[in-house]
Amino acid sequence: MRVVMVLPTYNEAANLEWIVGRLRRAHPEVDVLVVDDGSPDGTGDLADALAAADPAVHVVHRTVKAGLGAAYLHGFAWALGRGYDVVGEMDADGSHQPEQLHRLLDALPEADLVIGSRWVPGGSVVNWPLAREALSRGGNLYVRALLGVRVRDATAGFRLFHRATLERLDLSQVRSSGYVFQADLVTRTLRAGMRVREVPIEFVERVRGESKMSGAVATESLRRITVWGLRERREQLARRWDAVRPGARAPVPGADLD
Incomplete structure (x- = not known):
């Protein structure tokens, strides 16, 4: 089973060699x-220097800062094109501990997508102020309520996908580019009838470099989720109305996953 972890980077010179070394x-x-x-x-x-010294390290250079989701989609396409069986996501700032990756790998046989979760029993965060924790917990509660997904940490970025999972998701149709990308892919996976499993991890706040998360980024993510949620509720009501009105055809099983 060939596994590759995709690490998107922007101004992570202080962390990259350290985190890649730990992972290797x-x-x-x-x-x-x-x-x-x-x-x-x-x-x-x-990154080029690390790749030159280690054949298991690879680099893709993008010319513009187009967002987290765009970077991951580029990385997924690269990995699928080179025959990897499992494709993972991981932050480059040390918040996702490589020493805990085995927890996700162990869960792979029972899931199509495995998430390293902060908010399931046994999960935790380190060095987060209460306001940051409240924002993350509240945001995930909002995702569950609005999108109807039964995942405790839909915004988590420590993940493993089976190759077949990514191929079924039709990544060419994914348009989300920022942090909302994580909730987007969880939702698509569940609506495609696939299995998502969460395993507990300890998330450690970065100690070097600047976080890419800001109030503006969080607000934009919530706005996008609100739009998706309201659209989903509208489509659900339309399907129910079509199912009960006189002369309506019987609902097609699985149609609510479209």
Whole structure:
């Protein structure tokens, strides 16, 4: 089983060598793909040096900073094109601990998508202020309520996808580019009838470099989720009306996954 972890980067020169080294030591059988969005701090050059020294490390250079989702989609396409069986997501800032990747790998036989979750029993966060924790918990509650997904940490970025899962999702139709990308793919996976499993992890707040999360980013994510949720509710009501009105055809099983 060939596994590759995709690490999107933008100005992560202070963390990249450290986190890639930890990942390679913890799981020498796992490859690494760095997707750099033209970092001005030299992250891309550092990634090239790591790849030159280790054949299991690969690099994709993008010329523009187009968002987290766009970087992951580029990385997924690269990995699928090179025959990987499992494609993972992981932050480059150290918040996702490579030493805990085995928890996700162990759950793969029972799921199509495995999520390293902060908000299931046994999961935790380190060095987060109460306001940040409340925002994350509240945001995930909002996702569950509005999109109807039974996932505790739909915004988590520590994940493993089977190759077949990504192929069934038709990634060419994914338009979300920011942090809302994570909730988008969870929702698509569940609506396609596939299995999502969450395993507990300890999430550690970065100690070097600047976080890419901001109030504006969080607001935009919630706005997009609200639009999706209201559209889904409208479509559900339309389907129910079509099912009960005189002369309506019987509902097609699975049609609510479209």
